[in-house]
Amino acid sequence: MSALDLPPRPRGRWKPLVAIGVILVITAITLSPQVGISFSFDAIVRNWQNGASKIFALVQPDWSFFPRTIPPLLETLAMAVIATFVASLVSLPLSLWAARLTNPNRWTRGIVRTLLNIVRSIPDLLYASVLVAMVGVGALPGIVALLLFNIGIIVKMVSENIEANDAGPLEAGRAAGGTQFQINRVIATADALPAFVNQTLYVLELNVRASTVLGLVGAGGLGLLIDAVRTFYRYDQLSLIILEILVVVIVIDNASDAIRRRLV
């Protein structure tokens, strides 16, 4: 019986365990009273009945409220579509600008990325609040807030996709004497198209949901109505609005699938 010539075990077998350990430690820190958030389960026991009455109202939608929800619902949809459309126009060139493969210039790339990091780090609700103060209550501040929010998302995801794509086709364009602009237009855009379409469709869905929140600060759409019915504790009306949003999200989701199948 001869000993098998087993090659040495690969290193790094402990990595998953280390990762799990790190996650546990971080969780423990966030739960500790000194560093982390404080919460107690007593509150749930004491207050659950308050929530229960709201949930009871929520499961009984007030269908007669439906006609009043239509104009704001249409406004929400219009805001979402306009913001998505403009964002997609702006985001494709910015994505090409933000990726190393399609923009070898370290300085312009750094500027675009830094600006987008700033845009992304500001919450959409804050954009909406500031814009409402600047241009007044209505759909316009909502659209601009969604637009900024969308550009941040699409450019981030699409430029990362471009980085992950094969550099070979771009090199072929360079070898054929194309300028970076031509190479980006003809080759990189074709390769990045699936990611771009996916992100744009995803952002459309996000916008329908986000515009309900933006309405809370006066930026138009269903959010204004949500704020109104919530103030009067009309959870039966609120639940109707939530159902409508659910239907819209499902419709967009199915439409996205259909578009993706044809385009991608």
Next chain:
Amino acid sequence: MGAVPFSIHARDVTVRYPNGVVALDGISLDIQAGEMVSVVGLSGSGKSSLIRTINGLVPISSGTLEVGGRHLESLRARELRALRGDIGMIFQGFNLATRASVLNNVLVGRLAHTPTWRTFLGVYRAEDRQIAYEALERVGILGKVWDRASTLSGGQQQRVAIARALSQQPRLVLADEPVASLDPPTAHGVMSDLRRINRDLGITVITNLHLVDLARQYGTRLIGLRAGQVVYDGAVADASDAVFENIYGRSIENRDVLGT
């Protein structure tokens, strides 16, 4: 076509990569217009660097390199693009934009001759499209012109890549291991295409290969590289097995021939 094919004159060309690796170590070569040259060597011998140096994808560290009468080491970006416009390149991995149509891939070969606004709007001149169709016809896959590149087989994709190079109306074609990803019959088909480009159109063709029999069958001149230096430069007919063994630094093995 009518344009004069390119000749190449290299003097003590050295290429050192930023990580310190010396890929080409003082190479001197003269390749005349219209030659069909096979460059042979093991992987890492510098043959890929040599081909990429000729069209400026890899910058020269020292020495002088003259391609088509222009000195690469002193070209500005715009002049380098114009020179590349006259040099077709074929890659081992085809390097097609797989999501784009065959036609749009071939039209990449017209980029250097197309104004930026036309590229931006995607409206190509009728004569550019005609050139692309003729290039596809020459490699026998015009029927695939509207197909998406990803739907083609490997051999068909490499033919599209050759058509892309041809549509440049090149004066020099560089092929970097063009058949290493193909099965033997397809490999011979692609090598025959390259030989026809050389014979029928008179274009200078330089092909990197690592297979002995392909180099013997399709080249007229053989350049052997080992560790970034030229260890053989002569007629293919004179290159005995001993010559190849010297280039490879070991005896010829089964994996060094394609077979049929």
